[in-house]
Amino acid sequence: MSSFGSRLKHAFEEYGRLCVGIDPHPGMLPEWGLPDDASGLREFGSRVVEASVGRVGVVKPQVAFFEAYGVAGMRALAETIAEAKQAGLLVIADAKRGDIGSTMAAYAEAWLNPEGDFGADALTVSPFLGFGSLDPAVEAAHRYDAGLFVLALTSNPEGQEVQLARTEHGTIAAGIASRAAALNGEAELGSIGLVVGATTAYLAQANGIDLTQGRPPLLAPGYGAQGATAQAMREGFGDAWDQVLVNSSRDILRRGPEILALAEAVDEARADVA
Numbered sequence: 001m002s003s004f005g006s007r008l009k010h011a012f013e014e015y016g017r018l019c020v021g022i023d024p025h026p027g028m029l030p031e032w033g034l035p036d037d038a039s040g041l042r043e044f045g046s047r048v049v050e051a052s053v054g055r056v057g058v059v060k061p062q063v064a065f066f067e068a069y070g071v072a073g074m075r076a077l078a079e080t081i082a083e084a085k086q087a088g089l090l091v092i093a094d095a096k097r098g099d100i101g102s103t104m105a106a107y108a109e110a111w112l113n114p115e116g117d118f119g120a121d122a123l124t125v126s127p128f129l130g131f132g133s134l135d136p137a138v139e140a141a142h143r144y145d146a147g148l149f150v151l152a153l154t155s156n157p158e159g160q161e162v163q164l165a166r167t168e169h170g171t172i173a174a175g176i177a178s179r180a181a182a183l184n185g186e187a188e189l190g191s192i193g194l195v196v197g198a199t200t201a202y203l204a205q206a207n208g209i210d211l212t213q214g215r216p217p218l219l220a221p222g223y224g225a226q227g228a229t230a231q232a233m234r235e236g237f238g239d240a241w242d243q244v245l246v247n248s249s250r251d252i253l254r255r256g257p258e259i260l261a262l263a264e265a266v267d268e269a270r271a272d273v274a
C-alpha cells in the first residue's frame with residue numbers, strides 16, 4: 001500500500017479538498033426519522049457514505065457520537081468504517097487519542113491496524129501529554145501506511161490558552177508543527193498531519209507558525225457550522241492552502257435525511273472550497 005500522504009494527495013487530485021464528517025449528534029437520528037439506537041446510527045452512517053462516494057475522497061466519523069450508544073454504537077461505527085473503506089473512501093477516525101507508552105501503542109493498534117475492527121486510514125491524536133508521547137502512534141502509522149492528525153491549533157477558542165502559550169522556543173503550536181515536520185521527510189504531502197481549525201488558521205500566520213514545513217496535511221474543521229467561510233480559510237492558511245483538507249459535518253448533515261439532498265450539499269461545499 002502507498003503511504004497515507006500519497007493516498008490523500010491522490011484523493012485531493014481526484015475529488016478536491018472536502019472531507020465529510022459523519023457526526024450523529026444527539027437528536028439527529030430522530031430528526032432524520034431514524035430509530036434512536038444502533039440501527040439508526042448504522043443507517044445514518046450508510047446514508048452519509050452513499051452521499052459521499054464519488055464526490056469526495058475522505059470521510060471523518062466522530063467516534064464520540066457512536067461511543068455514546070455503547071457497545072452496539074461501536075459496532076455500528078466499525079461497520080460504517082468498513083463500508084466507507086470498501087467504497088474507496090479514506091477514513092479518518094476522529095477519536096483524539098493521547099496517552100503514554102504501551103497505552104498509546106494500544107490505541108494506535110485499535111484505530112490504525114487495517115485488520116482490526118476500527119482500522120481507519122488515519123487517526124486524530126492529542127500531543128498535550130508531550131509530543132514524544134505520540135511515538136508509538138507514529139511507529140504504528142509507519143507500520144500500517146496510515147496517517148495521524150496531531151492537534152495543533154484547534155478550532156475552539158479555549159484551545160489558545162494552551163496552544164499559543166509561549167516557551168523559550170516559541171508557541172506550543174509552533175513546537176508541535178516543527179516536531180510533525182521532522183517526521184515527514186521529503187514527501188509532497190506527509191503522512192503526519194496537523195489539525196488547524198478553519199476558524200483559527202489566521203493565528204498561525206499572526207504568530208509566525210510555519211504550516212508548510214514538512215508539508216503536513218492540514219485537517220481544517222470549523223468551516224460552515226462553526227462560522228469559517230471559504231474565503232477566510234484561504235486567507236488564514238495562506239501559503240499552506242494546498243495542504244488543507246476542509247471538514248464539514250453539521251452544515252452537510254442538516255440537509256439530510258434524503259441521500260440526494262445530502263449529495264447536493266456535499267457538491268455545494270466541495271465547489272465552495274475548491
Ligand SMILES: O=C(O)c1cc(=O)[nH]c(=O)n1[C@@H]1O[C@H](COP(=O)(O)O)[C@@H](O)[C@H]1O
Pocket residue numbers: 021023062094096124153154155156195196197221222223224225226247248249250251
Ligand atoms: O479533530 C477534529 O476533527 C476537530 C478539531 C477541532 O479543532 N475542531 C473540531 O470541530 N473538530 C471536529 O470537527 C467536527 C466539526 O463539525 P462541524 O462543526 O459540525 O462541521 C467535529 O467532529 C469536531 O469534533
